[in-house]
């Protein structure tokens with residue numbers, strides 16, 4: 001077989017198609033197609049990156065095939081390609097568009113008089129995630145789309161600028177650091193490692209999760225994805241990188257930020273789309289690539305641990321088995337309690353902050369155990385007016401018990417007669433009764449001089465409140481209760497003992 005002469009070495013940063021196009025120009029062929037057919041190669045085979053074609057081309061050009069194969073994006077069918085050790089879907093590739101850095105082309109032109117033989121289409125430019133020249137830190141320029149067959153001369157046809165015109169183009173182009181996501185992909189293709197969490201995913205998953213998290217964090221949850229341009233996606237990748245590069249912890253922190261910002265807007269509840277925006281919608285859509293990577297389980301776990309869920313309902317592909325949190329709304333629904341009343345009890349118990357009064361019940365969250373305890377207390381609540389009968393006490397005694405904190409209302413009512421509207425936990429009422437019965441033992445015979453609480457206040461001139469405090473502090477030694485009776489009315493105290501304690 002005849003070898004082509006002169007020799008044109010493959011460059012380690014270019015695509016095989018770029019090299020073939022340069023060869024065809026160097027050897028005076030009018031088109032890449034005719035050059036390839038001269039060598040018995042079908043152009044489509046070159047575009048599909050078939051190994052036999054690469055070998056054949058290297059053979060006629062006298063080129064070591066290893067570096068060429070290293071840069072070959074090889075079709076695996078089903079819109080998938082392989083590049084080095086990575087599987088790269090077609091959606092990550094730029095196949096029918098001209099992207100370039102004017103300073104790279106200027107360098108090519110200076111090194112070789114004929115742009116057709118000198119200009120190299122960089123492998124990096126064919127990856128959609130690469131938007132900045134890694135060498136010159138210039139935003140890549142995008143030019144007309146064209147059919148693949150015409151692509152061989154695209155750097156000539158679509159970039160007519162030479163010399164100073166290329167410099168002027170560079171002067172008018174945005175300068176920026178390459179995005180860390182772009183650098184990650186290029187490093188990964190070069191075999192470098194880290195961050196671990198991203199390395200554990202396919203390259204597509206790593207890029208996509210970073211961009212989807214970033215697009216929501218950079219532009220908000222209501223952004224129309226169709227309105228995000230290339231620079232927007234570049235910014236999304238940079239934003240998402242700050243979180244995904246920190247692995248699971250970083251992603252968890254990003255979820256926290258999104259939830260907190262939704263809360264400020266008064267959004268959340270079981271409407272996860274308002275919290276996580278397109279990140280959530282993306283995970284809902286099976287699309288042609290149902291495997292989104294570990295992000296799906298991470299977000300599902302986050303929602304289960306930190307948000308209101310509906311048991312039995314499907315959440316990101318699996319039904320919810322149990323809940324960890326309630327919203328005020330879901331707790332009220334489950335228990336059949338009045339939302340606003342329940343909310344007052346939760347505020348009283350510091351489970352809901354009082355300064356969140358303008359927030360809807362659907363986004364105020366409470367821990368499941370504490371929430372259920374509060375709801376149960378409300379379900380067995382008794383009204384203030386029932387307390388005298390339950391405690392067998394006068395109304396002033398009941399009022400003093402509340403003032404002393406021995407009985408606490410489930411919530412504080414506003415306005416007139418507020419005490420009358422307050423509910424009390426029946427279990428707490430029972431506890432007060434038990435304490436009282438415990439500290440005042442039954443007496444078969446009440447000795448003379450032992451009188452009721454009300455009598456004590458009058459005869460010893462001591463306020464009821466003080467007297468009750470002494471009783472519950474177990475200061476009284478001579479205290480008892482009528483046999484077979486319970487409650488405050490059955491209580492008898494030795495007057496001298498009261499005087500002794502008071503002196």
Ligand SMILES: [Zn+2]
Nearest residue numbers: 101104133136
């Ligand atoms: Zn460049």
